[in-house]
Amino acid sequence: MKLLLSGAPVLLTVCLVCLSSAQMAPQKPEVPVEKWTGKTVVLIGAHADDDALSHGTLALLQAHGNQVYVITLTTGNVGTQDPKLSRLQLAEIRRQEELAALKDLGIPGDHYINLGYDDGLLEFEDRKAVIENLVRWIRKLRPDVLFAWDPGKVYQRWHKSDHRAAAYLSADAARAAMWRLLFEGQITQEGLKEWMIPEYMFYNDYDFQDENLWVDITGFVDQRVNAGAHYISQYGPGWKNYTPNPTEEQVKEMKARVRDNIRTRDGKPVEGFRYYRGLPDAIGK
Numbered sequence: 001m002k003l004l005l006s007g008a009p010v011l012l013t014v015c016l017v018c019l020s021s022a023q024m025a026p027q028k029p030e031v032p033v034e035k036w037t038g039k040t041v042v043l044i045g046a047h048a049d050d051d052a053l054s055h056g057t058l059a060l061l062q063a064h065g066n067q068v069y070v071i072t073l074t075t076g077n078v079g080t081q082d083p084k085l086s087r088l089q090l091a092e093i094r095r096q097e098e099l100a101a102l103k104d105l106g107i108p109g110d111h112y113i114n115l116g117y118d119d120g121l122l123e124f125e126d127r128k129a130v131i132e133n134l135v136r137w138i139r140k141l142r143p144d145v146l147f148a149w150d151p152g153k154v155y156q157r158w159h160k161s162d163h164r165a166a167a168y169l170s171a172d173a174a175r176a177a178m179w180r181l182l183f184e185g186q187i188t189q190e191g192l193k194e195w196m197i198p199e200y201m202f203y204n205d206y207d208f209q210d211e212n213l214w215v216d217i218t219g220f221v222d223q224r225v226n227a228g229a230h231y232i233s234q235y236g237p238g239w240k241n242y243t244p245n246p247t248e249e250q251v252k253e254m255k256a257r258v259r260d261n262i263r264t265r266d267g268k269p270v271e272g273f274r275y276y277r278g279l280p281d282a283i284g285k
């Protein structure tokens with residue numbers, strides 16, 4: 001009991017130091033994203049197409065000599081209104097669409113990792129197992145930067161199911177990956193090492209006010225548009241009546257839709273993020 005009591009102030013001091021250093025962490029990258037090179041960048045999303053919100057930035061990073069990986073948690077095997085498609089067919093279609101999109105961004109197919117969970121049910125999966133899975137990939141790839149759904153700043157952010165789960169799973173996996181004694185079998189048996197991701201780019205699918213970083217995607221708009229037009233089963237007529245061979249007119253409509261969704265700032269095409277640098281413990285602070 002004596003030991004516990006005397007240890008308490010020390011623990012408290014350590015926590016306060018962590019907290020204050022995290023809060024003081026600069027919320028701007030030391031080097032602008034447009035100039036990043038030689039970094040390993042990992043994006044975690046719930047579905048094939050969640051990365052589409054960041055396609056301009058991913059194309060830019062890939063072109064500038066960074067290694068870009070996309071980890072998708074579910075196979076996307078549910079989201080269709082076409083009654084003719086089975087789960088298996090849809091999963092295969094979503095995979096091909098994603099690979100085609102990444103190819104347009106210059107990202108190699110073997111940088112696409114799908115963890116195979118069922119679409120729509122991510123928050124009912126065994127959280128420990130999913131986090132262990134993500135931690136393994138984080139320790140393997142050792143990203144300098146993690147792109148993920150924003151779990152929220154100060155308050156929990158509302159997302160639709162799967163995005164909500166992916167936001168927290170990503171943040172929790174980033175935290176777990178840095179602790180040597182968590183999932184230690186990966187370290188003692190698989191030759192991996194603990195890893196702390198230093199920088200984060202949180203994305204969202206609407207104007208979320210917490211954005212503090214705008215990446216200028218001038219020069220990469222066409223790549224984003226071309227990549228986005230591959231998600232035939234997710235948007236446009238293919239959502240209700242899938243066809244692997246859309247008409248020219250349908251492709252034109254798809255491209256126009258992607259182009260219209262690109263935001264501008266000071267007359268330039270941009271993608272907005274909440275940038276965070278520091279300990280994973282303070283991702284939401």
Ligand SMILES: [Zn+2]
Pocket residue numbers: 046047049050163
């Ligand atoms: Zn999604």
